[in-house]
Every structure is written in structure tokens, then in C-alpha cells.
Amino acid sequence: MxxxxxxxxxxxxxxxxxxxxxxxxxxxxxxxxxLGSAPPGIEARLGRPQRLKKGYAVPVTVVNHGDATAEGVAIEVTLQRRGRATQSGEFEVAFLPRQSKREGWVVFDADPQAGRLEARVKGFEAP
Amino acid sequence: MLLQMAFAECPPPNAANCRAVGCVSRQRSLHLPHLDMNSAALSATPAGSHSTSASDNSVHKSLREYARGVAGGLIFSLPLLFTMEMWWAGFILSPERLLGCVAGTFVLLLGYNRFAGLHEDASWAEVAIDSVEEMGLGLLLSTAILWLLGRIEFGMAASEIVSKIVIEAMTVAIGVSVGTAQLGGASDEANEAADESQSEKEAGFGGQVVIAGCGAILFAANVAPTEEIIMLGIELSPGRLLGIALFSLLLGAVVLYCSDFRGAQRLSPARGPLSIVSGIVVTYAVALLSAAAILWFFGRFDGMHISKIVAQTVVLGLPATLGASAGRLLLQRQ
Missing domain, CATH: 1.20.5 (Single alpha-helices involved in coiled-coils or other helix-helix interfaces)
Incomplete structure (x- = not known):
């Protein structure tokens, strides 16, 4: 050659x-x-609330620990005061790849520090 | 453009000498530093002092080829670099499928470089080297563009970054290959080559199929990842789909045999009705196969009923036919 x-x-x-x-x-x-075969394992972590001109914004980090991508991940955060849900905020993450994270915000009228915040993953789609 | 300007600067050679090798080649080594080493060495006699710059010349020429490759890569793949479905595919598709995509692209590059590439008499080793170069350029280019577009960031998981780069890089690589071979000006090198190799360059049946596949993939890949294909595949009635299939066949026939398209003459010398029909059928078959391959790659067949698989293939078969017929004729070196 x-x-x-x-x-x-x-x-x-x-x-x-x-x-x-x-x-x-x-x-x-x-x-x-x-690559394993674990389904999307999604966790929502709350950050420190920040004061806006009107209301309060709370940063949320959504993490996928699983081995598959999740689509349309719906996140809901509720503000509990004296054991009752007073207000809730929600947003959707379009795509959450495996072993990745995305950021979002929820907004409340009242200061979240006066009560207790609870984050929940409502559901998602398999792309 | 550059080449024409360089020629314009030359004093018009008188008609008798113009064809003489010495005169022509001296002009070239003075004004057009893009000869390969061999022809530079051959032409060194009348302009001996320039022979030392032969390797410079060849580097210059390579630089120009790479520049053409980069431009071509972007021309053919920019629509896909700006398509969200492509970024999503980067993290939806499994690594196995991406590996398959790299392998498939490499085969296409080998085929294209072999049958329509820049270096006419390239051995398989050279063809393989060119293909690896083009893939490397494709990876670099797609990394750069995706970063500029903010689609890859440092904090992302490595698998997401690599997958996005790989999926975009494959079309860029094909674009680089086509660009390097096609975008060159009417350089004298090409003319020379055309004279010499008119006969040997006629790619046979296999070559035609490979180039048709390249054209089909290059055209169809631009729309294949979009939601529109799946929407059309689901919504269209069987009657319309049949219409699309017939229209595709007609399109192939018009381009290949009726439109006096550039290069069509050379490709279909035998004009019996049988060869025309077989030419059209083969072209459409290549188009459908390419369309099905791309759709499968993007996961469009996962969980679909067979009727919807066929429907999507027929829908994508229309752009693929355009690529396999018109694209094929354009992708050939003239």
C-alpha cells in the first residue's frame, strides 16, 4: 500500500x-x-427566598438522579402556614436529562419564611 | 473569485503558447499557490526558483480546502444547529444509538469521499484519512457553535454535552465533506482532473447509490428531527400519502430525465424505457431507506403502529427523493 x-x-x-x-x-x-436502567428519579431542592418589588421568589433546583430523561416535569411548591396550605406556585421543566439539573423559580405574595415550604414533583412524561 | 482575479492580473497569454504546459504552469506557480506537490515538481523547470515553495503551496492549498470545508459544513448543517429537536435528541437518545449514528455517518463519508470526493484517485487509506479529518472538523465546529448558542455549558452532565455535540457534528461532517469537494472555484486543478478522469470517474451503480444516499440524508436530515414529520405521518389520510408517494416518483423522474439538470446526461446515458423506470425506482428506494433510517435514529418509530411508520417514511421520502435525485446530481464533481 x-x-x-x-x-x-x-x-x-x-x-x-x-x-x-x-x-x-x-x-x-x-x-x-x-448506563443503568433506573427510571427518572426527580428531586426538587428549595433555595433561599428573595424579596422582589412585590412578593417573594424562591429558587428551585430540579435534579434527575435517574438514567432516563424526563419531559414536561411539573413542579409544585406550597406554602404552609399553621398547618394549612395558603398559596402554591408551580412551573414546568421542558426537559430534564439524566444526571442533570435545571433551575426554576416560584413566587409567593407572603414571606415564605413565616411558614413552611413544601416542594412536590407532580409528574412527567417519558419522551 | 480569487482565482479569477489572479488570472485577470496575468497578461493574456498569446493563443499559441497558452496551451503549452510551461506557460500555464508557470503562471500557476506564480499566482495560484495551490498545486499539489506532484504537479508543482513537474512544472518547476520553467520557474526553478519557485520549486522550494512547493510545500508552502501545498499547505496553502490544504488551508483553502479546510476553509471550504468549514464553510460547507456550516452551510449544510446550520439549520440543524438551530433546531431545538436536535438539542433534545442529544439527551433523549441512548448512547448506543449515537454510536450507530457515528458509524453510519462514517460509512457515508467513506462512500462520498470515495465516489465524489476531492481527490479523484484516492486510495481507501486516503479516503479513510479524509473522513476522519472531516469528522474531527465536524466535532470541533459543532462544539464551537453549540457553545456560542449557549446549548452547552460547563455545569452540564458530560453525557448531555457529548451527545449534543455528536448528533450535530455528524451533519456538519457530511457538510464539510461536500463543501470541500463542491465549493471550490472552477480551479484549473478540477478542470485538469475532469479532462483526465472523465472516464474513470464515472461512478458505477454502487457509487451512484452511495451518492444518492448521501444526497437523500443531507436533504432529509434537515426536516427529519422536527415534530412536523410525526404530525403529518399521524394526520394524513392514506389517499394523500399515496399522492405524496406518486409525487415523489414524478419528482425523481423529472429531475433525472426530463429537466436537463446539470449532470443528468452523464448519469443516464442509456435511455431505454426500462432503464428510466429502474433508475427512478432505485432512486426512490434509496430515498425511502434513507428516510426510514433517519426516522428510526431519531426514535420516531418507537412504539408506533406499522401504518404510522410507513406514513412517516413516505412523508420524509419526499425531501429524501429530492436529495437522492437533484442532490445526487449536484453532489457529483463535474
Missing amino acids: KTPHKNWLEWTVFGVGAVLVVATLGFLAFDAAT
Whole structure:
């Protein structure tokens, strides 16, 4: 087989390309081999409430610990005062990939620190 | 453009000498530093002092090829880099499917570079090297664009980042390949090559099928990941679907045999009714297969009834037919 004649630039591009392609294939193969079959496991974590001009906003971090992507994840946060739900806020995460997190906010009229906040994952779709 | 300007600067060679190798090649080595090493060495005699710059020339030429590749890669794949369904596919699809996509793209690149690529007489080793280069460029380009678009960030899970890059990089890579081969100006190198290899360059039946598949995938991939295909596949009545299939066949026939499309003459020299029919049928079959492959890849067949699988394939078969017929003729080196 004759050796292809190429200049240093072409060999460099080939070298970089080969490394990238091999690394990509390696990563995908590793990912495929280690990927479990756990369904989406979704957790909503609440952050510190922040005062807005009108009302209070609470940051929510939604985390998927599972091995599958969840679509349309509905999150509801309720503000409990004296054992009663006084107000609730909700939002939807369009896509939550496996082992990933997304951020959202819920807004309340009253100061959430006066009561107790409860976050709940209402449901999601398998894409 | 550059090439034409360079020519315009040359004093018009007198008609008698213009064809002489010495005159033409000297002009080239003075003004057009994009010869490959071999022809530079051959033409070195009249302009000996320029022979030392042969390797510079070849680097220049490679740079231009890469620049064309980058432009081509973006021309063909930018619509997909700006398509949300593609980003979603990045985290919805399983790593196995992405591996399959990389393998399939590599086969397409090999085929395209072999039968329609820039280097006419390339050996399989060179074809493989070119294909790896194009894939590397595709990965780099799609990383850059996705980052600029804010689709990949440092905090994301590695699998999400890699999957998004890989899925976009595959169309970019095909675009790079096509761009490198197609976007070159009417360079003298191409003209030379056309003269020499007119006969040997006629890709046989297998080659035609490969290039038709490339064209079909390049065209169909732009709409395949969108929700519209699945919506059409579900909503359209069987009668309309039949209409789409017939229209696709008609489209293929018009492009291949009736429109005097660039390159059509060369591809279908035998004009018996039987060869026309078989040409159209093969083109449509390649289009349908390519459409089905892309749809399967995007998970559009998962959990679908067979009638909806066929419906989606027929819907996507229309753009795929355009790619397999018109695209095929455009993708050939003229």
C-alpha cells in the first residue's frame, strides 16, 4: 500500500480529528456500558427566598438522579402556614436529562419564611 | 473569485503558447499557490526558483480546502444547529444509538469521499484519512457553535454535552465533506482532473447509490428531527400519502430525465424505457431507506403502529427523493 502524501498541516488535522473521534467513540461506549436502567428519579431542592418589588421568589433546583430523561416535569411548591396550605406556585421543566439539573423559580405574595415550604414533583412524561 | 482575479492580473497569454504546459504552469506557480506537490515538481523547470515553495503551496492549498470545508459544513448543517429537536435528541437518545449514528455517518463519508470526493484517485487509506479529518472538523465546529448558542455549558452532565455535540457534528461532517469537494472555484486543478478522469470517474451503480444516499440524508436530515414529520405521518389520510408517494416518483423522474439538470446526461446515458423506470425506482428506494433510517435514529418509530411508520417514511421520502435525485446530481464533481 502506498503511503498517502500529505503535508504537516493535513497530518495535524488528521491527528486532532483521530483523537477527537476516538475520544468520542470511547466516551459513548463507556456511557453505554455504564448506563443503568433506573427510571427518572426527580428531586426538587428549595433555595433561599428573595424579596422582589412585590412578593417573594424562591429558587428551585430540579435534579434527575435517574438514567432516563424526563419531559414536561411539573413542579409544585406550597406554602404552609399553621398547618394549612395558603398559596402554591408551580412551573414546568421542558426537559430534564439524566444526571442533570435545571433551575426554576416560584413566587409567593407572603414571606415564605413565616411558614413552611413544601416542594412536590407532580409528574412527567417519558419522551 | 480569487482565482479569477489572479488570472485577470496575468497578461493574456498569446493563443499559441497558452496551451503549452510551461506557460500555464508557470503562471500557476506564480499566482495560484495551490498545486499539489506532484504537479508543482513537474512544472518547476520553467520557474526553478519557485520549486522550494512547493510545500508552502501545498499547505496553502490544504488551508483553502479546510476553509471550504468549514464553510460547507456550516452551510449544510446550520439549520440543524438551530433546531431545538436536535438539542433534545442529544439527551433523549441512548448512547448506543449515537454510536450507530457515528458509524453510519462514517460509512457515508467513506462512500462520498470515495465516489465524489476531492481527490479523484484516492486510495481507501486516503479516503479513510479524509473522513476522519472531516469528522474531527465536524466535532470541533459543532462544539464551537453549540457553545456560542449557549446549548452547552460547563455545569452540564458530560453525557448531555457529548451527545449534543455528536448528533450535530455528524451533519456538519457530511457538510464539510461536500463543501470541500463542491465549493471550490472552477480551479484549473478540477478542470485538469475532469479532462483526465472523465472516464474513470464515472461512478458505477454502487457509487451512484452511495451518492444518492448521501444526497437523500443531507436533504432529509434537515426536516427529519422536527415534530412536523410525526404530525403529518399521524394526520394524513392514506389517499394523500399515496399522492405524496406518486409525487415523489414524478419528482425523481423529472429531475433525472426530463429537466436537463446539470449532470443528468452523464448519469443516464442509456435511455431505454426500462432503464428510466429502474433508475427512478432505485432512486426512490434509496430515498425511502434513507428516510426510514433517519426516522428510526431519531426514535420516531418507537412504539408506533406499522401504518404510522410507513406514513412517516413516505412523508420524509419526499425531501429524501429530492436529495437522492437533484442532490445526487449536484453532489457529483463535474
